[in-house]
Amino acid sequence: MNTQxxxxxxxxxxxxxxxxxxxxxxxxxxxxALPKVGVACTSGGPNPTFNLDTAIxxxxxxxxxxxxxxxxxxxxxxxxxxxPVLCVNEGxxxxxxxxxxxxxxxxxxxxxxxxxxxxxxxxxxxxxxTTITSLTNSAVPNGTVSYTFTASKPGTxxxxxxxxxxxxxxxxxxxALIVRPTLGADYLFxxxxxxxxxxxxxxxxxxxxxxxxxxxxxxxxxxxxxEESGVYSFYDITQYRPRYWQLNGRGFPDAIADNAxxxxxNQPYGALARVHxxxxxxxxxxxxxxxNVGSLDYPFHPHGNNGLVIGRDGRPLAGPGGQDxxxxxxxxxxxxxQTWDVIFKWYxxxxxxxxxxxxxxxxxxxxxxxxxxxxxxxYLGQQGTLPPGITTVNQCGEFFIISHNHSLFQLNSWGLTxxxxxxxxxxxxxxxxxxxxxxxxxxx
Amino acid sequence: MNNKDDSxxxxxxxxxxxxxxxxxxxxxxxxVPTPLRRILPVSEALAAASPFPTDADLFWAGTDGWISLxxxxxxxxxxxxxAAPPPFTTYIFGFRNxxxxxxxxxxxxxxxxxxxxxxxxxxxxxxxxxxxxxxxxKDFKMDLTNLGMQQRPDLxxxxxxxxxxxxxxxxxxxxxxxxxxxxxxxxxxxxxxxRPRDPGxxxxxxxxxxxxHVHMGMTxxxxxxxxxxxxxxxxxxxxxxxxxGNGSTGxxxxxxxxxxxxxxxxxxxxxHIQLPDWTDYRADFGLINGRTYPDTxxxxxxxxxxxxxHAVDYNIDANGDLPNTGNLQYQPLxxxxxxxxxxxxxxxxxxxxxxxxxxxxxxxxVRVVGKDATPMRGRxxxxxxxxxxxxxxxxxxxxxxxxxxxNVTSVTTFVLxxxxxxxxxxxxxxxxxxxxxxxxxxxGTNAAQQVPNQTSQDTTVA
Numbered sequence: 001m002n003t004q005x006x007x008x009x010x011x012x013x014x015x016x017x018x019x020x021x022x023x024x025x026x027x028x029x030x031x032x033a034l035p036k037v038g039v040a041c042t043s044g045g046p047n048p049t050f051n052l053d054t055a056i057x058x059x060x061x062x063x064x065x066x067x068x069x070x071x072x073x074x075x076x077x078x079x080x081x082x083x084p085v086l087c088v089n090e091g092x093x094x095x096x097x098x099x100x101x102x103x104x105x106x107x108x109x110x111x112x113x114x115x116x117x118x119x120x121x122x123x124x125x126x127x128x129x130t131t132i133t134s135l136t137n138s139a140v141p142n143g144t145v146s147y148t149f150t151a152s153k154p155g156t157x158x159x160x161x162x163x164x165x166x167x168x169x170x171x172x173x174x175x176a177l178i179v180r181p182t183l184g185a186d187y188l189f190x191x192x193x194x195x196x197x198x199x200x201x202x203x204x205x206x207x208x209x210x211x212x213x214x215x216x217x218x219x220x221x222x223x224x225x226x227e228e229s230g231v232y233s234f235y236d237i238t239q240y241r242p243r244y245w246q247l248n249g250r251g252f253p254d255a256i257a258d259n260a261x262x263x264x265x266n267q268p269y270g271a272l273a274r275v276h277x278x279x280x281x282x283x284x285x286x287x288x289x290x291x292n293v294g295s296l297d298y299p300f301h302p303h304g305n306n307g308l309v310i311g312r313d314g315r316p317l318a319g320p321g322g323q324d325x326x327x328x329x330x331x332x333x334x335x336x337x338q339t340w341d342v343i344f345k346w347y348x349x350x351x352x353x354x355x356x357x358x359x360x361x362x363x364x365x366x367x368x369x370x371x372x373x374x375x376x377x378x379y380l381g382q383q384g385t386l387p388p389g390i391t392t393v394n395q396c397g398e399f400f401i402i403s404h405n406h407s408l409f410q411l412n413s414w415g416l417t418x419x420x421x422x423x424x425x426x427x428x429x430x431x432x433x434x435x436x437x438x439x440x441x442x443x444x
Numbered sequence: 445m446n447n448k449d450d451s452x453x454x455x456x457x458x459x460x461x462x463x464x465x466x467x468x469x470x471x472x473x474x475x476v477p478t479p480l481r482r483i484l485p486v487s488e489a490l491a492a493a494s495p496f497p498t499d500a501d502l503f504w505a506g507t508d509g510w511i512s513l514x515x516x517x518x519x520x521x522x523x524x525x526x527a528a529p530p531p532f533t534t535y536i537f538g539f540r541n542x543x544x545x546x547x548x549x550x551x552x553x554x555x556x557x558x559x560x561x562x563x564x565x566x567x568x569x570x571x572x573x574x575x576x577x578x579x580x581x582k583d584f585k586m587d588l589t590n591l592g593m594q595q596r597p598d599l600x601x602x603x604x605x606x607x608x609x610x611x612x613x614x615x616x617x618x619x620x621x622x623x624x625x626x627x628x629x630x631x632x633x634x635x636x637x638x639r640p641r642d643p644g645x646x647x648x649x650x651x652x653x654x655x656x657h658v659h660m661g662m663t664x665x666x667x668x669x670x671x672x673x674x675x676x677x678x679x680x681x682x683x684x685x686x687x688x689g690n691g692s693t694g695x696x697x698x699x700x701x702x703x704x705x706x707x708x709x710x711x712x713x714x715x716h717i718q719l720p721d722w723t724d725y726r727a728d729f730g731l732i733n734g735r736t737y738p739d740t741x742x743x744x745x746x747x748x749x750x751x752x753x754h755a756v757d758y759n760i761d762a763n764g765d766l767p768n769t770g771n772l773q774y775q776p777l778x779x780x781x782x783x784x785x786x787x788x789x790x791x792x793x794x795x796x797x798x799x800x801x802x803x804x805x806x807x808x809x810v811r812v813v814g815k816d817a818t819p820m821r822g823r824x825x826x827x828x829x830x831x832x833x834x835x836x837x838x839x840x841x842x843x844x845x846x847x848x849x850x851n852v853t854s855v856t857t858f859v860l861x862x863x864x865x866x867x868x869x870x871x872x873x874x875x876x877x878x879x880x881x882x883x884x885x886x887x888g889t890n891a892a893q894q895v896p897n898q899t900s901q902d903t904t905v906a
Binding site: 317328361363368 | 585606610611614616622628633635637639653658725817820839840
């Protein structure tokens with residue numbers, strides 16, 4: 001790419017940033033019921049049936065490009081990427097009916113689920129002659145196929161196309177399936193040490209769930225363009241090369257916009273992890289469900305708070321006698337097709353505050369450089385002086401602590417830097433402290 | 445990790461387009477947005493009395509420089525870089541340890557300023573002792589200044605130190621510039637305070653425009669020694685990777701090995717006021733501690749042992765420069781591993797390249813005792829350490845692995861190499877470099893190690 005193109009890509013991103021840092025604006029009508037942040041479930045009651053279409057649409061890239069995509073979408077709802085987050089309970093008999101609106105056969109695989117059936121028979125690969133044409137039972141164009149399974153093991157799972165997956169999964173036919181344990185909706189597994197923060201257990205007045213999703217994916221724009229232009233047969237899969245990497249179907253800074261942000265009508269899932277510090281009234285950690293529907297390991301690095309990996313691929317990390325095999329990581333290196341369930345706790349290890357100040361003289365603010373999210377103060381819940389001309393989106397002295405893919409060339413959108421898989425953990429001051437002793441009050 | 449200039453709606457590259465190139469910078473300065481106008485050329489700012497503190501535990505400077513990578517095979521017109529002064533080949537951004545310079549009370553500003561364009565690869569290795577409010581209540585003071593870029597005077601990038609993996613740190617000391625602060629060029633400095641409460645192997649890097657600054661070489665390894673150290677009852681040396689309580693992470697010698705990569709086009713571009721499309725990324729060279737094999741086996745640059753308390757204190761000349769060791773002058777850290785038969789060797793491995801690494805030990809095994817500065821134990825204490833001969837780890841991950849030297853009677857060599865073969869061997873014409881050797885000597889051959897990565901090949905001053 002020449003620098004002229006590059007320049008255009010850089011500048012074209014700023015309307016997107018301006019929109020994203022506006023945060024909390026109106027919601028797209030179709031997703032009005034979603035919570036602002038965190039896992040946004042599509043649920044269907046006991047033993048649910050979900051009707052999914054294969055759908056077609058376009059999404060904007062951070063560099064201004066528009067990418068032709070496919071997705072799973074709830075019947076009657078618009079195209080969305082990734083597909084809906086399906087939430088069920090352990091023990092549910094789950095039925096998923098796929099209505100194929102594409103011009104080619106399509107299907108859904110449920111890796112990690114056992115005894116998936118179609119028409120009462122176990123799902124099977126489809127074989128034409130000696131060639132596997134689909135890894136599982138498919139629906140012909142305008143046809144349907146109905147999959148049924150019992151969600152026997154709690155955890156985080158991927159669902160994705162089994163038909164021409166090298167094309168269809170990458171075109172966007174993928175999504176997340178969450179099976180909640182019998183122990184309770186605020187646990188990741190049927191283990192007492194897998195509990196995470198929700199409204200019920202954190203003493204918060206506001207609806208407050210610290211349960212988040214990080215679904216990592218990739219896009220080779222030439223593959224999508226070939227399909228859009230009706231010349232897919234000319235696309236050479238051996239030249240596959242992603243140029244965009246996404247987080248919940250968004251680049252940065254779109255990823256930190258709310259769920260159902262109105263300016264992202266087909267990308268309903270944000271990735272901002274908004275938390276309160278862990279303390280006596282807020283004793284449980286946050287939870288992050290990582291999923292990788294791409295082709296490479298994605299080493300995701302949450303700054304300043306290690307992830308304790310307590311489960312992978314829908315199973316807790318436990319030995320045969322229940323031994324805890326969890327491990328703590330500062331890089332959560334999620335492999336292709338894997339899911340990792342991670343819990344994390346944020347608190348200031350040094351309890352710095354105006355009355356317990358940082359043990360160094362703060363420089364004159366004019367001698368430092370600043371970007372968009374800093375409060376101007378070292379202390380949670382406080383804001384400080386920033387030099388004239390510096391703008392910040394900081395609202396109430398909250399901390400913005402970044403998380404991002406550390407395979408850093410993937411933080412780009414075909415030449416536009418800092419627009420790939422990155423998001424923030426937003427730490428708000430403790431709710432009970434807000435409005436007291438100089439601690440600012442946040443809006444929710 | 446963002447682009448400061450972009451955040452002002454005005455990227456430096458856009459500025460270059462408008463100004464018609466770096467040479468027009470001064471003439472076009474009216475186009476610089478207000479917040480940036482105060483940033484002066486570094487030489488002007490440093491001409492006054494020293495603005496720098498003298499009481500840092502460590503003091504780093506960020507700047508640019510040149511290093512040497514194998515000239516053959518050449519890579520298009522990107523490598524070797526025609527602008528590189530002999531004997532060098534490759535433009536970098538990097539850090540230098542200027543702690544000693546900063547303590548020269550009469551001449552510190554001059555000495556520090558002269559390190560512009562003298563960055564080293566990898567960034568200096570450093571290490572701290574675990575903080576403890578009772579036994580080690582030390583606020584570790586790490587200062588950072590920004591000398592600017594001599595080859596790229598048009599760049600006014602800030603720098604930071606991001607200690608990658610530091611738990612529960614406030615944004616002020618995290619070095620991630622969108623949620624915190626950066627240190628602009630022009631004699632400015634900032635003091636990071638570290639109270640490391642968790643032993644293990646970490647890494648650090650500048651987080652400003654981190655795709656570029658990390659890849660260009662502002663990457664180093666840092667580790668934290670546990671407070672169990674000094675307890676001879678669990679392991680005779682009294683040295684441990686973690687507070688294991690049972691000596692399982694005890695070791696006799698330690699070696700820090702930082703894996704990075706060089707994409708020749710990106711380095712050439714930065715030297716020549718161009719910008720790569722990072723999604724074209726490829727790793728042309730694999731490096732350990734800033735060097736490619738067989739340079740990895742060359743000794744450390746000469747250093748002073750007694751003052752190497754938190755970082756290797758290399759000898760410096762009258763200008764404060766690193767000792768002239770020829771083409772490796774700015775790549776001072778060796779990757780050669782030496783030990784005696786029967787000893788335990790702790791390998792502290794970090795990957796700050798952008799690709800997975802698979803470091804393989806030929807003829808031996810290691811025990812993985814830690815990952816990401818965490819001992820291999822479940823919350824209930826279950827031992828999850830394991831033996832392997834191949835250490836696979838991705839971008840931003842670290843591994844602590846212990847090699848137990850066999851009882852040899854003559855010098856025996858074990859090769860440690862990246863199983864991504866073309867990244868392991870330059871001698872065969874590949875883009876190699878991530879290869880080194882573990883040399884096991886008969887018992888008693890090598891004296892006790894006093895500084896990490898120290899070997900018998902080194903020239904040292906007591």
